Amino acid sequence: MLEKRWILKEVPELSKVQKLASDLNADRILASLLIQRGIDSFEEAKEFFRPKLEDLHNPFLMKGMSRAVDRIQAAMELGENIMIYGDYDVDGTTSVSLVYGFLKEKNYPNLHHYIPDRYAEGYGISYSGIDKAEELEVSLIIALDCGIKAVEKVDYANQKGIDFIICDHHTPGKILPNAHAILNPKQSNCPYPYKELSGCGIGFKLVQALCDAMSYDARDAFQFIDLVAVSIASDIVPITGENRVLCYFGLQKINKNPSPGIKALINIAEYQSQKEMNVRDLVFGIGPRINAAGRMDKAITAVELLLEKDSEKAAEMAALINSQNTNRRDFDSSITVEAVDMIKSSESLKNAKTTVLFKEDWHKGVIGIVASRCIEHYHRPTIIFTESNGKATGSARSVPDYNIYDAILQCEDLLDSFGGHQFAAGLTLKKENLSVFSKRFEQVVSSNISDELLVPRIDVDLEIDLSEIDFALIKKLDQMSPFGPQNMQPIFISKGVRLFSNLRILKEKHLKFQVIQGKSFPYQCIGFNFVDYKDLIDSSESFSICYSISINEFRGERSIQLQIRDIKANETQS
Numbered sequence: 001m002l003e004k005r006w007i008l009k010e011v012p013e014l015s016k017v018q019k020l021a022s023d024l025n026a027d028r029i030l031a032s033l034l035i036q037r038g039i040d041s042f043e044e045a046k047e048f049f050r051p052k053l054e055d056l057h058n059p060f061l062m063k064g065m066s067r068a069v070d071r072i073q074a075a076m077e078l079g080e081n082i083m084i085y086g087d088y089d090v091d092g093t094t095s096v097s098l099v100y101g102f103l104k105e106k107n108y109p110n111l112h113h114y115i116p117d118r119y120a121e122g123y124g125i126s127y128s129g130i131d132k133a134e135e136l137e138v139s140l141i142i143a144l145d146c147g148i149k150a151v152e153k154v155d156y157a158n159q160k161g162i163d164f165i166i167c168d169h170h171t172p173g174k175i176l177p178n179a180h181a182i183l184n185p186k187q188s189n190c191p192y193p194y195k196e197l198s199g200c201g202i203g204f205k206l207v208q209a210l211c212d213a214m215s216y217d218a219r220d221a222f223q224f225i226d227l228v229a230v231s232i233a234s235d236i237v238p239i240t241g242e243n244r245v246l247c248y249f250g251l252q253k254i255n256k257n258p259s260p261g262i263k264a265l266i267n268i269a270e271y272q273s274q275k276e277m278n279v280r281d282l283v284f285g286i287g288p289r290i291n292a293a294g295r296m297d298k299a300i301t302a303v304e305l306l307l308e309k310d311s312e313k314a315a316e317m318a319a320l321i322n323s324q325n326t327n328r329r330d331f332d333s334s335i336t337v338e339a340v341d342m343i344k345s346s347e348s349l350k351n352a353k354t355t356v357l358f359k360e361d362w363h364k365g366v367i368g369i370v371a372s373r374c375i376e377h378y379h380r381p382t383i384i385f386t387e388s389n390g391k392a393t394g395s396a397r398s399v400p401d402y403n404i405y406d407a408i409l410q411c412e413d414l415l416d417s418f419g420g421h422q423f424a425a426g427l428t429l430k431k432e433n434l435s436v437f438s439k440r441f442e443q444v445v446s447s448n449i450s451d452e453l454l455v456p457r458i459d460v461d462l463e464i465d466l467s468e469i470d471f472a473l474i475k476k477l478d479q480m481s482p483f484g485p486q487n488m489q490p491i492f493i494s495k496g497v498r499l500f501s502n503l504r505i506l507k508e509k510h511l512k513f514q515v516i517q518g519k520s521f522p523y524q525c526i527g528f529n530f531v532d533y534k535d536l537i538d539s540s541e542s543f544s545i546c547y548s549i550s551i552n553e554f555r556g557e558r559s560i561q562l563q564i565r566d567i568k569a570n571e572t573q574s
Helices: 014-024 030-037 043-050 064-079 089-104 125-134 151-159 199-213 218-234 239-257 260-268 279-296 300-307 310-343 347-351 364-377 404-407 430-449 471-478 531-539
Strands: 005-008 081-084 111-114 136-146 163-167 181-183 355-358 382-388 391-397 417-420 426-429 457-460 492-499 504-506 510-516 523-527 543-554 557-568
Touching: 014 030, 030 355, 030 471, 043 081, 064 136, 064 163, 064 181, 064 199, 081 125, 089 111, 089 136, 089 199, 089 218, 089 279, 089 300, 111 125, 111 300, 125 151, 125 181, 136 199, 163 199, 181 199, 199 218, 199 239, 218 239, 218 260, 218 279, 239 260, 239 279, 239 417, 260 279, 260 300, 260 310, 279 300, 279 364, 279 523, 300 310, 310 347, 310 355, 310 364, 355 364, 355 391, 355 430, 364 382, 364 391, 382 430, 391 404, 391 430, 404 417, 404 426, 426 430, 471 543, 471 557, 510 531, 523 543, 531 543, 531 557
Parallel strands: 005 457, 081 111, 081 136, 136 163, 163 181, 355 382, 523 557
Antiparallel strands: 382 391, 391 426, 417 426, 492 510, 492 543, 504 510, 510 523, 543 557
């Protein structure tokens, strides 16, 4: 078990906490949590707790939006063939489904959708996709969740008389593609106020702008807001500002009136019996199934499911995707075991500050997941490579607060292509460059990563007493959702707790037990995959727990449950 650092956030000034608590008629815990999130007035709290669609920004503030809308209008008026092109992950497939579905709803007939094959074409815009567009006599490609670095490929399309509108949220390179229009809030001189939209979110803003320009009902864009919520959750973008509004209302649609495709996925994932879906359910239940289509076969299957109007057909397609997800899990598990064994068997790999592994027959569809799994065992920047089309294709994942994109950028001369952001990236290089790249990447990371970043961290909001936890507090915490990056579910620590009841081991890997603190009531705890902590708990007179708070419902009974994130003996934290 990896030792973890508990990083306690700065406790807000007491006077500020007391004022906000008084203004909101709330307790000190809620007021402190809000101030930590930059919310320190009644009006800001009102906006936070009651998101409104009116809070969304004018899409025409985005650089390139007017030019993009004008080009699409012209294409529709002239009856041009339009291709909606997107990446093969959740963000890409939801983006294509949204924009294609919207234009289809407007009865525009000359539409095609295209998702590149992960294995034959790789990430992003491909020459094959452009050739297919030419074959279909397409004169406009709308690229979603990709394209910001496709300089040569957009030039290739231009030579064929095909215009590009690029809707991307990834970090732009030094040179932008010569597209007809680029929508990306991260490009220089873009005045759009919110920079952290998902790819699907940018597609949504384009649809909003089309509604405005073409005098469609503004509500027409919002019928696809459930897709935006799935993309926001699955692409791990901050759930702040505009993303929070989109996710909030997207979850409402998912829980009240989901599209047939989303509903079929909810049913196949066996979430239909629970009260409401949340971001965590999208991240772990819906997103992986959508992703599985592109990981194991063709991502276009996911698009077809998300566009399907017939519930019975959607159920059949969801069953197929679910079986692909089961296969994905099998590959993921077996390759992770291989990868971890490779590290264990090599002194140089064990002692390195990075993990770079290659095996030619690893399944390309799961190497990103395997990279994340390796970080769970060895907490450091990780790249997992496999062979694809005669080259080494890798998927990179970072640890918190370390920009892996910048590290890869310093090895750019060894790469054929790469793209991504600070947390994750994809890259391709010649196999003969792999050894040199591995050494360079290790040197780059070793020279600028601090030792503390190589130890997993848990960001703790507050230290509280167990006696402060009740159903009223949980109800207030629930109102802070949707949770996600920059608005995570609150994490607490309580020191000096004692074991109240005998430990129970569930399914050979989980722990269930009760704790007390002072004269408090006993509180039920669940520690998933915490069996290695059994001896620590048994042998400690008192210990400290790090946890989140939830409601456990069992046979109609509701009880407070502390979900354990970490345990430390003798009240020592670092």
